[in-house]
Amino acid sequence: MLNTQPNLQACDDFYEALIAAHQGLSTPESHAMNARLVLLLANHIGDQATLQHALQLARGSAVPTADRRSTPAITPVVPTHAVAA
Amino acid sequence: MNPRDIPREAFHAGGAEVQAIDFGYVRSPDQDRATPAHHPIVVIGAGPVGLSLAIDLAQRGQRVVVLDNDHKLSIGSRAICFAKRTLEIWDRLGVGQRMVDKGVSWNLGKVFLKDEQLYEFNLLPEEGHERPAFINLQQYYAEAYLVERALQLPGIDIRWHNKVTAVESRADGALLSIDTPEGAYQMDAQWLVACDGARSPTRQMLGLESKGRIFQDRFLIADVKLADEANFPTERWFWFDPPFHPNQSVLLHRQPDNVWRIDFQLGWDADPEEEKKPENIIPRVKALLGADAQFELDWASVYTFACLRMDQFVHGRVVFAGDSAHGVSPFGARGANSGVQDAENLAWKLDWVLQGRASPALVGTYGPEREYAADENLCNSTRATDFITPKSEVSRLFRDAALHLAREHAFARRIVNSGRLSVPATLHQSPLNTPDTDHFAGTQVPGAVLLDAPLTKQGQPTWLLRELGPDFTLLVFGPAPAWAHGLPGVKVLQIGIDVIDHQTLAAQRLDALPRTVYLVRPDQHVCARWRTPTEVAVCSALARATASAV
Numbered sequence: 011m012l013n014t015q016p017n018l019q020a021c022d023d024f025y026e027a028l029i030a031a032h033q034g035l036s037t038p039e040s041h042a043m044n045a046r047l048v049l050l051l052a053n054h055i056g057d058q059a060t061l062q063h064a065l066q067l068a069r070g071s072a073v074p075t076a077d078r079r080s081t082p083a084i085t086p087v088v089p090t091h092a093v094a095a
Numbered sequence: 096m097n098p099r100d101i102p103r104e105a106f107h108a109g110g111a112e113v114q115a116i117d118f119g120y121v122r123s124p125d126q127d128r129a130t131p132a133h134h135p136i137v138v139i140g141a142g143p144v145g146l147s148l149a150i151d152l153a154q155r156g157q158r159v160v161v162l163d164n165d166h167k168l169s170i171g172s173r174a175i176c177f178a179k180r181t182l183e184i185w186d187r188l189g190v191g192q193r194m195v196d197k198g199v200s201w202n203l204g205k206v207f208l209k210d211e212q213l214y215e216f217n218l219l220p221e222e223g224h225e226r227p228a229f230i231n232l233q234q235y236y237a238e239a240y241l242v243e244r245a246l247q248l249p250g251i252d253i254r255w256h257n258k259v260t261a262v263e264s265r266a267d268g269a270l271l272s273i274d275t276p277e278g279a280y281q282m283d284a285q286w287l288v289a290c291d292g293a294r295s296p297t298r299q300m301l302g303l304e305s306k307g308r309i310f311q312d313r314f315l316i317a318d319v320k321l322a323d324e325a326n327f328p329t330e331r332w333f334w335f336d337p338p339f340h341p342n343q344s345v346l347l348h349r350q351p352d353n354v355w356r357i358d359f360q361l362g363w364d365a366d367p368e369e370e371k372k373p374e375n376i377i378p379r380v381k382a383l384l385g386a387d388a389q390f391e392l393d394w395a396s397v398y399t400f401a402c403l404r405m406d407q408f409v410h411g412r413v414v415f416a417g418d419s420a421h422g423v424s425p426f427g428a429r430g431a432n433s434g435v436q437d438a439e440n441l442a443w444k445l446d447w448v449l450q451g452r453a454s455p456a457l458v459g460t461y462g463p464e465r466e467y468a469a470d471e472n473l474c475n476s477t478r479a480t481d482f483i484t485p486k487s488e489v490s491r492l493f494r495d496a497a498l499h500l501a502r503e504h505a506f507a508r509r510i511v512n513s514g515r516l517s518v519p520a521t522l523h524q525s526p527l528n529t530p531d532t533d534h535f536a537g538t539q540v541p542g543a544v545l546l547d548a549p550l551t552k553q554g555q556p557t558w559l560l561r562e563l564g565p566d567f568t569l570l571v572f573g574p575a576p577a578w579a580h581g582l583p584g585v586k587v588l589q590i591g592i593d594v595i596d597h598q599t600l601a602a603q604r605l606d607a608l609p610r611t612v613y614l615v616r617p618d619q620h621v622c623a624r625w626r627t628p629t630e631v632a633v634c635s636a637l638a639r640a641t642a643s644a645v
Binding site for chain 2: 041042046049050053
């Protein structure tokens with residue numbers, strides 16, 4: 011279970027540091043940095059159930075599961091192996 | 096030429112000669128009958144899956160008819176990576192050593208970002224297995240060795256130039272209509288197995304579907320034969336965004352005959368007809384190998400792929416195996432390898448049912464077991480594909496973040512996915528498993544393929560998998576209880592008596608103590624294990640593993 015009670019040692023310091031870390035970055039660079047930050051923090055947490063809970067809270071609704079079978083029937087496309095001319 | 100008259104050397108020749116073998120049409124007496132001939136097992140498709148199935152069944156004493164609409168082996172190298180488990184199955188079928196002798200063995204993979212190595216992985220990090228993690232071998236060689244083996248077995252009747260044009264499924268079998276160069280004929284099959292590939296005409300004739308996801312990307316395979324020994328070691332090399340092919344991925348893999356498979360991601364907008372032209376392929380290859388590299392283009396193909404599977408693999412007396420039942424992306428070598436495992440799962444079950452040793456319900460269990468395995472393969476193959484070819488902005492963002500972090504941080508290297516390579520599925524949910532009642536550590540749970548281990552027998556080296564029986568094996572650490580020798584059709588293998596576990600690797604891998612017993616299926620999967628079993632417990636597990644009433 012994800013801890014959502016206040017847990018930051020220095021809440022305002024962290025928030026300031028987070029904003030400061032993005033200074034001078036373009037929006038795409040900031041998005042890329044955030045993605046790296048998510049992966050770094052996720053690895054630190056490690057526990058899958060806790061991470062699932064965080065994904066759910068962050069999205070604000072149920073997170074869609076990666077259901078590979080739910081897609082409707084489609085025309086199969088298969089490898090087309092043709093010998094080079 | 097009559098296939099049985101093809102000289103043995105033809106199957107051992109070089110790639111061009113092997114691909115040129117032409118299996119002649121031979122008229123079958125079935126074609127002169129007034130009523131359709133009746134056959135216990137008919138297999139459609141003489142590819143790696145259909146041939147493996149036919150050989151396994153014939154070795155068990157069954158008669159099998161194999162129908163193939165073509166008269167050649169695979170054109171082009173196609174499935175080149177054959178996994179340890181496939182080799183172990185082919186060992187049982189008498190062709191493993193030939194495949195390994197011709198193939199290129201490898202265990203090591205390297206992943207690069209731009210021109211920098213991110214990490215390497217060893218797929219078989221421990222000693223004490225007879226077979227390597229993988230061999231690379233052109234599909235036409237694998238098929239040639241399987242056909243040669245099949246032709247040695249009198250129980251197998253391969254009919255080339257026999258195209259199935261209609262399938263009528265019945266409660267007790269299927270009626271097939273077949274076209275030949277000399278006209279049409281019909282036959283009755285008690286069991287029909289469709290190993291007829293991703294486009295499976297059988298599946299279409301029965302109005303069945305294979306469903307899933309198409310991936311909007313195109314890839315170019317270029318097999319190039321180098322003039323000199325290349326400077327690349329026998330490893331799997333995968334690049335993300337290499338300088339010689341920016342913004343896409345490239346895979347480099349060695350095959351026998353100094354042929355190298357290069358797989359270039361092209362993107363969805365690439366024109367397959369243009370990309371197939373040698374004048375467009377050669378500059379791509381030179382960008383990788385160097386401008387002055389001397390090579391010949393051996394084979395090329397532009398392909399797309401989909402991850403698909405049928406809802407059910409068993410439809411009455413019609414069974415689907417291999418690509419006809421499930422299709423995966425190539426990243427992970429999970430196509431042909433999972434198909435050969437389908438074949439081995441099905442062969443003993445069909446044999447038991449046809450011998451009257453089990454009810455058709457046993458063949459029914461092929462469905463859930465191999466559908467479960469297909470889902471695992473599809474899951475791994477889909478995840479790798481999503482990583483290699485991200486299909487949304489945010490997917491690309493996280494992919495690039497993982498690659499960026501992987502340069503410095505070990506955890507991110509684990510996230511980088513260039514293909515999770517084929518390992519056999521552990522059939523955790525199988526109804527044929529007897530759940531553990533005793534405590535065991537390690538991976539050898541009921542449903543797992545038994546791990547190999549080096550042994551000695553009368554002073555000579557041997558391997559655990561080679562010592563298993565053709566049917567069930569009761570593996571006993573120490574002397575077996577007297578009742579064990581009376582179990583019908585069960586080989587009793589006493590570790591420490593019949594064979595010696597001189598490196599104690601079998602005991603370690605199976606977490607065995609004195610008197611520990613494993614019950615192993617004909618397809619070498621563990622189905623039950625105990626610290627000290629009773630006769631009743633073993634008999635009950637045997638009944639469960641053959642879908643018989645307990």
